[in-house]
Amino acid sequence: xxxxxxxxxxxxxxxxxxxxxxxxxxxxxxxxxxxxxxxxxxxxxxxxxxxxxxxxxxxxxxxxxxxxxxxxxxxxxxxxxxxxxxxxxxxxxxxxxxxxxxxxxxxxxxxxxxxxxxxxxxxxxxxxxxxxxxxxxxxxxxxxxxxxxxxxxxxxxxxxxxxxxxxxxxxxxxxxxxxxxxxxxxxxxxxxxxxxxxxxxxxxxxxxxxxxxxxxxxxxxxxxxxxxxxxxxxxxxxxxxxxxxxxxxxxxxxxxxxxxxxxxxxxxxxxxxxxxxxxxxxxxxxxxxxxxxxxxxxxxxxxxxxxxxxxxxxxxxxxxxxxxxxxxxxxxxxxxxxxxxxxxxxxxxxxxxxxxxxxxxxxxxxxxxxxxxxxxxxxxxxxxxxxxxxxxxxxxxxxxxxxxxxxxxxxxxxxxxxxxxxxxxxxxxxxxxxxxxxxxxxxxxxxxxxxxxxxxxxxxxxxxxxxxxxxxxxxxxxx
Amino acid sequence: xxxxxxxxxxxxxxxxxxxxxxxxxxxxxxxxxxxxxxxxxxxxxxxxxxxxxxxxxxxxxxxxxxxxxxxxxxxxxxxxxxxxxxxxxxxxxxxxxxxxxxxxxxxxxxxxxxxxxxxxxxxxxxxxxxxxxxxxxxxxxxxxxxxxxxxxxxxxxxxxxxxxxxxxxxxxxxxxxxxxxxxxxxxxxxxxxxxxxxxxxxxxxxxxxxxxxxxxxxxxxxxxxxxxxxxxxxxxxxxxxxxxxxxxxxxxxxxxxxxxxxxxxxxxxxxxxxxxxxxxxxxxxxxxxxxxxxxxxxxxxxxxxxxxxxxxxxxxxxxxxxxxxxxxxxxxxxxxxxxxxxxxxxxxxxxxxxxxxxxxxxxxxxxxxxxxxxxxxxxxx
Numbered sequence: 001x002x003x004x005x006x007x008x009x010x011x012x013x014x015x016x017x018x019x020x021x022x023x024x025x026x027x028x029x030x031x032x033x034x035x036x037x038x039x040x041x042x043x044x045x046x047x048x049x050x051x052x053x054x055x056x057x058x059x060x061x062x063x064x065x066x067x068x069x070x071x072x073x074x075x076x077x078x079x080x081x082x083x084x085x086x087x088x089x090x091x092x093x094x095x096x097x098x099x100x101x102x103x104x105x106x107x108x109x110x111x112x113x114x115x116x117x118x119x120x121x122x123x124x125x126x127x128x129x130x131x132x133x134x135x136x137x138x139x140x141x142x143x144x145x146x147x148x149x150x151x152x153x154x155x156x157x158x159x160x161x162x163x164x165x166x167x168x169x170x171x172x173x174x175x176x177x178x179x180x181x182x183x184x185x186x187x188x189x190x191x192x193x194x195x196x197x198x199x200x201x202x203x204x205x206x207x208x209x210x211x212x213x214x215x216x217x218x219x220x221x222x223x224x225x226x227x228x229x230x231x232x233x234x235x236x237x238x239x240x241x242x243x244x245x246x247x248x249x250x251x252x253x254x255x256x257x258x259x260x261x262x263x264x265x266x267x268x269x270x271x272x273x274x275x276x277x278x279x280x281x282x283x284x285x286x287x288x289x290x291x292x293x294x295x296x297x298x299x300x301x302x303x304x305x306x307x308x309x310x311x312x313x314x315x316x317x318x319x320x321x322x323x324x325x326x327x328x329x330x331x332x333x334x335x336x337x338x339x340x341x342x343x344x345x346x347x348x349x350x351x352x353x354x355x356x357x358x359x360x361x362x363x364x365x366x367x368x369x370x371x372x373x374x375x376x377x378x379x380x381x382x383x384x385x386x387x388x389x390x391x392x393x394x395x396x397x398x399x400x401x402x403x404x405x406x407x408x409x410x411x412x413x414x415x416x417x418x419x420x421x422x423x424x425x426x427x428x429x430x431x432x433x434x435x436x437x438x439x440x441x442x443x444x445x446x447x448x449x450x451x452x453x454x455x456x457x458x459x460x461x462x463x464x465x466x467x468x469x470x471x472x473x474x475x476x477x478x479x
Numbered sequence: 480x481x482x483x484x485x486x487x488x489x490x491x492x493x494x495x496x497x498x499x500x501x502x503x504x505x506x507x508x509x510x511x512x513x514x515x516x517x518x519x520x521x522x523x524x525x526x527x528x529x530x531x532x533x534x535x536x537x538x539x540x541x542x543x544x545x546x547x548x549x550x551x552x553x554x555x556x557x558x559x560x561x562x563x564x565x566x567x568x569x570x571x572x573x574x575x576x577x578x579x580x581x582x583x584x585x586x587x588x589x590x591x592x593x594x595x596x597x598x599x600x601x602x603x604x605x606x607x608x609x610x611x612x613x614x615x616x617x618x619x620x621x622x623x624x625x626x627x628x629x630x631x632x633x634x635x636x637x638x639x640x641x642x643x644x645x646x647x648x649x650x651x652x653x654x655x656x657x658x659x660x661x662x663x664x665x666x667x668x669x670x671x672x673x674x675x676x677x678x679x680x681x682x683x684x685x686x687x688x689x690x691x692x693x694x695x696x697x698x699x700x701x702x703x704x705x706x707x708x709x710x711x712x713x714x715x716x717x718x719x720x721x722x723x724x725x726x727x728x729x730x731x732x733x734x735x736x737x738x739x740x741x742x743x744x745x746x747x748x749x750x751x752x753x754x755x756x757x758x759x760x761x762x763x764x765x766x767x768x769x770x771x772x773x774x775x776x777x778x779x780x781x782x783x784x785x786x787x788x789x790x791x792x793x794x795x796x797x798x799x800x801x802x803x804x805x806x807x808x809x810x811x812x813x814x815x816x817x818x819x820x821x822x823x824x825x826x827x828x829x830x831x832x833x834x835x836x837x838x839x840x841x842x843x844x845x846x847x848x849x850x851x852x853x854x855x856x857x858x859x860x
Binding site for chain 2: 300302304307310314321410
């Protein structure tokens with residue numbers, strides 16, 4: 001018996017007192033008296049509201065028919081200490097207290113009202129699977145197993161959070177996932193000393209290679225098909241109880257421009273969509289900067305007719321182009337954030353007020369030029385083409401930095417910004433994998449499947465970036 | 480160490496701020512110059528005109544290239560001084576980099592073009608693709624002219640240059656073309672001519688522009704004006720003709736003609752020098768034409784008639800080129816780069832000829848062979 005651990009007593013009332021003490025005399029803790037078939041009195045404890053009524057009723061009704069160690073429910077587990085019993089109660093299990101010999105057992109009767117499997121709103125698709133994860137870890141694991149019914153799929157459960165004791169599951173594929181990366185993940189998980197694990201982002205921040213970067217070093221997804229795809233690449237998934245977002249690792253920069261739907265379309269369409277997203281990412285980051293640099297430093301580069309139009313539109317605007325640009329980008333971010341936070345019923349009103357009334361009025365009042373409205377709108381729309389990962393937000397933040405550099409140094413500033421950015425990105429690692437891979441270090445063959453979408457029959461090998469144990473997806477003649 | 484690092488960051492940021500901010504100019508602090516005119520000034524100086532587009536006021540819709548223009552004028556002892564002094568009449572900085580066309584007065588060219596070309600070369604603001612025109616008269620008249628649907632004359636000048644592709648009466652010539660020929664010395668330069676016409680249809684005393692012919696140079700000096708037929712002959716010989724129209728008189732009729740569209744023109748020049756040092760230039764021209772119109776009384780097209788037309792067209796095209804050769808010999812202007820061709824083919828002979836090339840060139844013997852083919856008669860029976 002460890003120090004600080006409390007044993008159960010022969011007197012059930014004493015054991016109940018210990019449990020009440022450990023559970024802070026919570027009013028929702030319920031104790032019910034029952035007898036086993038042998039006539040031995042037992043106590044059944046559970047937390048009101050955390051249990052599935054049907055399972056609980058069945059347990060209560062059938063308790064007297066069972067022997068002292070014969071329970072009809074799943075993970076019956078003998079508990080040796082009162083602290084373990086308290087943990088189980090908090091996790092939604094029912095605890096049966098015995099007097100002879102003194103002890104307890106936990107039975108899974110968890111039943112919390114959760115939403116069903118729906119299409120994830122943040123990763124919707126036109127073509128492809130429509131199921132998304134929910135807040136239930138069990139359901140999420142079942143979904144992955146449904147999409148990939150392979151005995152090689154390995155699930156390792158852990159509890160993280162000194163107080164929250166949140167269940168997490170680490171998913172890998174035996175014979176594919178690199179054991180050293182898996183081991184490194186467990187080492188990093190061991191180091192998490194937080195008292196509360198709420199959602200997957202906390203895990204991301206604890207286990208990322210660089211906690212000070214705004215670029216996502218781990219991927220987050222709500223889609224089981226994406227998780228299965230990642231597992232087959234040799235990556236690892238971390239699921240957290242209570243969140244539909246699953247963490248995938250390692251993650252490289254160019255994966256931010258991929259969505260699972262690419263593989264649901266013909267490879268020409270998939271490739272075109274990927275290229276379009278990369279192009280939109282560049283526009284999202286650089287268009288305001290190039291606009292400001294061009295119309296304040298490099299007027300000669302614009303075709304005369306276009307410059308004349310821009311100049312005519314800019315004529316009544318009293319602000320420098322950079323101020324105009326920042327104002328529009330800032331206004332766009334406000335409208336976007338308001339649109340996300342507002343209830344859906346009035347979100348539409350916000351977008352109409354923002355886009356039509358504010359934009360039109362600002363142009364008519366001569367505060368911003370129509371061209372700037374076009375630039376800001378195009379930039380904003382382009383960022384929406386990217387999957388809604390943290391990369392999306394990082395690119396939006398970079399807009400401001402690049403535009404500032406453009407305003408003081410023109411194209412030289414933009415190029416300097418790009419060079420610094422690329423250097424910084426090249427210095428990042430995700431679980432030891434270079435963040436700019438396969439572009440740097442350069443691997444032409446793998447880059448083709450990142451920038452464009454190769455036909456599935458060409459993808460004989462898994463990406464070497466993730467150091468899969470078995471580098472081949474299939475070989476000639478393999479079934 | 481950390482303090483030094485921070486100081487380095489601050490100094491870098493300050494350096495960036497201090498070095499960069501001077502180079503930027505907001506668009507509403509600029510006047511966009513669309514075209515430039517050059518006239519002779521007093522005491523050998525230069526009078527400079529700049530066509531600047533007016534911008535719509537805040538309450539009006541932006542009109543882009545449909546805005547009205549105004550002309551700024553200044554005079555200086557040289558082009559740079561005149562350009563700099565123009566700022567005293569302008570409330571905004573002048574943006575020269577968007578200049579579409581430069582119009583040079585013939586009188587400037589008569590004084591020698593070398594100085595002006597040199598100045599333009601040193602002006603880094605001008606694009607290499609800026610078009611160059613010459614006018615017999617004041618360049619200001621050209622800048623003030625208004626073409627229908629293009630109130631900015633620079634746009635009219637660009638449009639007229641592009642029209643040369645179908646008329647073969649002008650050819651776009653850019654600053655780069657002039658620099659290239661000037662520096663390499665391979666051939667003499669030519670600059671398209673522009674004329675100002677009264678717009679009789681407008682009825683408001685408006686003026687129209689017309690681009691026909693070239694001013695040819697002999698080295699630094701203006702040699703002469705090449706009229707339409709000579710210009711067409713030059714473009715054919717120089718293999719720069721893309722399309723044109725030709726006509727032949729109907730046999731036995733007056734006031735009627737058969738019209739052809741020249742769809743292809745390919746010329747090949749070969750040179751040789753005989754023992755007495757006289758250059759012989761042989762030019763072969765392949766021309767494809769289509770029959771596009773006939774006002775003759777009998778227009779029944781027969782193979783014999785086509786053969787006859789082809790023969791007449793051979794003579795007509797050869798005649799155009801002969802006119803050009805006569806012009807170039809008379810004005811001693813080697814626009815086809817015959818001297819350079821001799822230099823490349825007979826380098827040893829060229830060493831003996833190059834000093835007297837201006838005298839030798841007019842003695843050159845030109846022979847032309849034209850192979851005309853009428854592809855389509857486009858007449859259905």
